[in-house]
Amino acid sequence: METPTQRWCFKMNNSKDMSVVCKGIVENAKDSIVARWAGIESFRWLVGNGRSILFWEDVWCGDSPLRAEFPRLFRLALNKNSLVKDFSMLNGFMEVNWADLFSCLLLDGEIHMVSRLKEALSNIILFPEVKDRLLWIHDNKGVFSVRKLTELLLSVGGGFKFRF
CATH class of the missing domain: 1.10.150 (DNA polymerase; domain 1)
Known part of the structure; x- marks a missing residue:
């Protein structure tokens, strides 16, 4: 059974239907540095x-x-x-x-x-x-954005390389 939290998780089922940006996010989400900012621990539910x-x-x-x-x-x-x-x-x-x-x-x-x-x-x-709303803890408004994720990834310095 898929839990409500799992609905937002990245899935590779239809990668051919994804945009280049989405493919990049999904591929990079496998990296431990990205998981620090976009992993399940980065989200909370607002009841x-x-x-x-x-x-x-x-x-x-x-x-x-x-x-x-x-x-x-x-x-x-x-x-x-x-x-x-x-x-x-x-x-x-x-x-x-x-x-x-x-x-x-x-x-x-x-x-x-x-x-x-x-x-x-x-x-x-x-x-x-x-x-109910799923909130991203790394944004003041709780909204996930690729721009903010990119800023966070770039802030960690040379330890991360984007894969496209």
């Missing part, structure tokens, strides 16, 4: 309605996926592919019955983890009329 973001897998609350922050809860989760909107009640997370979302009764340590998860989510509100 709107929660219909495009995987609750456990995508980066939307903090700096890493919730599955990495709460690995034990992720292992116990009944549905590991749920969207953010599937976990919210009344456009927030305060009224969710978290115990119903796991495969077994939670132990004290796991209940504490759920408390930490609830705290992390306490200020997040969903807006049904607003689409």
Whole structure:
């Protein structure tokens, strides 16, 4: 199953249909220097309605996926592919019955983890009329641009060579 975050990732399926610039970006994205600026770690989700973001897998609350922050809860989760909107009640997370979302009764340590998860989510509100947005962390407005990526690549000096 393709995750929402994977939709933006570079793919080489139809390289003959790509422009020269797109081919160059895809080819250069394999380079570790480019991955530093355009890899998956460079993107975060801005929550709107929660219909495009995987609750456990995508980066939307903090700096890493919730599955990495709460690995034990992720292992116990009944549905590991749920969207953010599937976990919210009344456009927030305060009224969710978290115990119903796991495969077994939670132990004290796991209940504490759920408390930490609830705290992390306490200020997040969903807006049904607003689409989720994927943000590029290297731009003040969160918008990916070839121009900005080129500037960043050129700033690293002689260690990078463009391939076309």
